[in-house]
Amino acid sequence: xxxxxxxxxxxxxKIRVLASILNVxxxxxxxxxxxxxxKSPAFLELNRRGQVPVMEIEDRVFWDSTAHLVYIARxxxxxxxxxxxxxxMAEVMQWLGxxxxxVNFGLQRARGVLVYGGRPxxxxxxxxxxxxxxxxLTWHLAKGHDWLALGRPTIGDIAVYPYVMRTPEAxxxxxxxxEVRAWIARCEALPGWLxxxx
Numbered sequence: 001x002x003x004x005x006x007x008x009x010x011x012x013x014k015i016r017v018l019a020s021i022l023n024v025x026x027x028x029x030x031x032x033x034x035x036x037x038x039k040s041p042a043f044l045e046l047n048r049r050g051q052v053p054v055m056e057i058e059d060r061v062f063w064d065s066t067a068h069l070v071y072i073a074r075x076x077x078x079x080x081x082x083x084x085x086x087x088x089m090a091e092v093m094q095w096l097g098x099x100x101x102x103v104n105f106g107l108q109r110a111r112g113v114l115v116y117g118g119r120p121x122x123x124x125x126x127x128x129x130x131x132x133x134x135x136x137l138t139w140h141l142a143k144g145h146d147w148l149a150l151g152r153p154t155i156g157d158i159a160v161y162p163y164v165m166r167t168p169e170a171x172x173x174x175x176x177x178x179e180v181r182a183w184i185a186r187c188e189a190l191p192g193w194l195x196x197x198x
Contacts, residue, residue: 001026003068004046004054006033007197010108010162011065012053018069018158021192022076026055066096069155081155091149095156098136099163106130108163110170130170134177137164141179146186153190161187162196 003019003026005012019026031037031052039050047054047063054063055071062068073082082092106129113123137160140148148156165184167174174181187193 002029002056003027004029004031004043004056005052006031008033009052010166010196011051013162013194013196014065014155014158015053015055015068015072017161017192017194018072018077018081018155020194021190022072022081023192024072024076066100066159069096069159073155080152083150088150092154092156095148095154096159098133099156099159102129102133102136103160103163106133107167107170107172110172111163111166114171115169127170127172130167130172133164134167134172134174134180137183138177138179141183146183148183153187157183157187165196 001024003012003015005016005028007030018024031043033052037043038047038052043054044050046056046061049063051063053065053068054061055068057071062071070082073080074084079085083089106126109118110123110126110130112118113120113126145151147153148160161184164180174184
């Protein structure tokens, strides 16, 4: 199993942290982001979107972090991280959708504008969506939930974590969100959890 990645990619982090928790061996292939290796013809043959992470698994290529999480969870995590029961699976999957929608188009995009010099006109809309993401998380966690699904850590938590943890880099304070901060701390206390590079 090969993972094409960068240390600072939140989406690459999702895969690295689940592999660390489950003690899954894999080969790291570092992509040189500053020189735009992710836009090179060779990399675009792996992922036409020109993004990391990409995984090669048994001669097949997968270019989406959600697909990677699903594969690792089902292959190596038994029923713990992504159960096969339809209702339980749906409960986890809705948080994967949340990571790809409100978190991605909100917190991740707002951060991207400030950190990587994205289009400034995008920032305000992304910030609004990011605040909605934090509101949804607070609403859920304030009901007494320690985790996002099933009362235990799942790949839903891993998928949502990176760009929520990096919320301050989007110029949005986490101070008004104690439930979210406590959830971040619970994630980081899990055995095998990695530090997310900035």
